[in-house]
Structures are given as C-alpha cells and as structure tokens.
Amino acid sequence: MDLLRSVPQPPVGAVRFPGVDDFALRKGASYANACSSPMTVRHREIPVRAEIRDRPHRRVDDHEAVNTDYWAVLADSDREQWGFVPRRTVGPLDFGVDRHEAVTIMAGHGFVAEECEIERWNPQRAQWRVEFRRAESDEHQPAVKCYFIEGVGLTCVFVDGLHGPQVTCEGIRLIGRVAWELDAELEAGAVERGLSWWYCPTGYVCWADFSFERGAQVAGDTLLSWASFGNPGELANSSWDMAPAEVRHHGWSAWN
Known part of the structure; x- marks a missing residue:
C-alpha cells in the first residue's frame, strides 16, 4: 500500500458526480470512508470518523436494544x-x-x-x-x-x-x-x-x-x-x- 501511495498521481480536476462509501478497516471496530469520481474511477482517502472508530462492537441480541446510525x-x-x-x-x-x-x-x-x-x-x-x-x-x-x-x-x-x-x-x-x-x-x-x-x-x-x-x-x-x-x-x-x-x-x- 505504501508503494502504491508513493506513485505520483495526476490531478483529479473537477468532479461532477462524487461518490461516497464506507468500508471496514476492522469489521465491527473501525471504519473509513472512500470518496470516488465514477467518471474517472479515482479515489481519495478520508480519515476514519471518530464516532464510528471508537464505537464498541456489540452483537445484536434477542433481548437487548441496539442502536446504530441507521437501525x-x-x-x-x-x-x-x-x-x-x-x-x-x-x-x-x-x-x-x-x-x-x-x-x-x-x-x-x-x-x-x-x-x-x-x-x-x-x-x-x-x-x-x-x-x-x-x-x-x-x-x-x-x-x-x-x-x-x-x-x-x-x-x-x-x-x-x-x-x-x-x-x-x-x-x-x-x-x-x-x-x-x-x-x-x-x-x-x-x-x-x-x-x-x-x-x-x-x-x-x-x-x-x-x-x-x-x-x-x-x-x-x-x-x-x-x-x-x-x-x-x-x-x-x-x-x-x-x-x-x-x-x-x-x-x-x-x-x-
């Protein structure tokens, strides 16, 4: 990964249609965001969001309430x-x-x-x-x-x-x-x-x-x-x- 990052990247230029998605660095523990341009297939790293990074992982159980950003x-x-x-x-x-x-x-x-x-x-x-x-x-x-x-x-x-x-x-x-x-x-x-x-x-x-x-x-x-x-x-x-x-x-x- 460090080798890939060391390769010079041409400028992205104007992005008309940005795309954003989450991915797991360590499932259930830490997550990050990826921002991309669908027209050029170029990606940019975004720092891990602190409120997600620091959230403790809990298994969904039949008998307890579980709250996340979406559920x-x-x-x-x-x-x-x-x-x-x-x-x-x-x-x-x-x-x-x-x-x-x-x-x-x-x-x-x-x-x-x-x-x-x-x-x-x-x-x-x-x-x-x-x-x-x-x-x-x-x-x-x-x-x-x-x-x-x-x-x-x-x-x-x-x-x-x-x-x-x-x-x-x-x-x-x-x-x-x-x-x-x-x-x-x-x-x-x-x-x-x-x-x-x-x-x-x-x-x-x-x-x-x-x-x-x-x-x-x-x-x-x-x-x-x-x-x-x-x-x-x-x-x-x-x-x-x-x-x-x-x-x-x-x-x-x-x-x-």
Whole structure:
C-alpha cells in the first residue's frame, strides 16, 4: 500500500458526480470512508470518523436494544407481546375485521394509524394498507402493516423485525430474532410437536398449515426476522399468495 501511495498521481480536476462509501478497516471496530469520481474511477482517502472508530462492537441480541446510525432495534422486553392463532387472530386483531374497527382497536394499544389505498389485488375489489406506529422509533418504518380487501376485511398482518410487537406461536418468539437461530428453533419445534415444516419462498423455515411467512431484514451486520400472518380464506391458496409484493420484499431496499 505504501508503494502504491508513493506513485505520483495526476490531478483529479473537477468532479461532477462524487461518490461516497464506507468500508471496514476492522469489521465491527473501525471504519473509513472512500470518496470516488465514477467518471474517472479515482479515489481519495478520508480519515476514519471518530464516532464510528471508537464505537464498541456489540452483537445484536434477542433481548437487548441496539442502536446504530441507521437501525434501532427495540429490546424484546419493550415490545408489546402478541399471541397468534392461525387464520383467526394476531394480537388484538381478528382476521376479517373492518379497517376502521382495526384502527380503533390499535389506538387502544397506543398505535397511530395512517391508511392509503394500494394497487388492487383483484380488479373488482379495492385494497388498503394501514400502517401503525407507536413511538418516535417507528418514524421511518411502521411497527405493523395491515392489509384489507373490500368486502373481506383484514387479510394480512405484517410485523416489522426491528420494532414490531413480539408475536409468539406455540411458545416460540417469531419477531426480531437472529434469522438462522430462529430457523433452528422452528425446525426442532416442528420435530418435537410432530408438525410439518418447509422453507417458505423467502428461504426461511416455516410451519406448514400455520399461515405465517418469514423473512429477514438488515440490522447492522445481522439479519433479524420479520413475519407476515394471513388468512387466505377462499381467495387464495396460501398466506403467501395473499401477501402484497411490498411485504415479500421487505427489508432488502437500501437502508430499509
């Protein structure tokens, strides 16, 4: 590296389209920035930011809150605790409930609602998304999203992995878990209970006939679990078929 630095570099000149990115000097301990010009593929070193360099590394844990520049993970003890009865209820919400009634129910649990009509699942039926936020930590990403179809009511409930309520199924916590650890627990739990399990389309272990799907979203250098719960009824073959595309892709956009 010293030899490369000793080679004279021609002047960069005017930079019209600057690019900035972070890279690890030592993962979890020290980071630096790289500034480049995409048009000339020239790079410039920038000193390590002190607040990142000096930040101690901590592994994301199921039971503690973790804060970084981009992610805030709600401690499990601070999450509202919800139960789940397949195809019937998620927390305080019953499948089939009208969206206005759902807003009233969630308000009783401290959630503020924001609703909008979305692309129709069926051309003949309007569909709505209602986002529920509970606190300032939910400013950028709602804790819960509910989806309603005209004449059917609530069909899908999505719970965010970073700060959504904790949903427990058969004694197993599904939200905000390290993804591969939850995989192992669900697989072992299925064997213990004599249940069928499978890999859902996102690639994570789920229990057959329980009508929930799992995914993972970025939290620092860890993937934490989210889940969607559905009641396909007579409209679809599975809860995955009922989930809007935005649910399936949750957590993979930049910075989420």
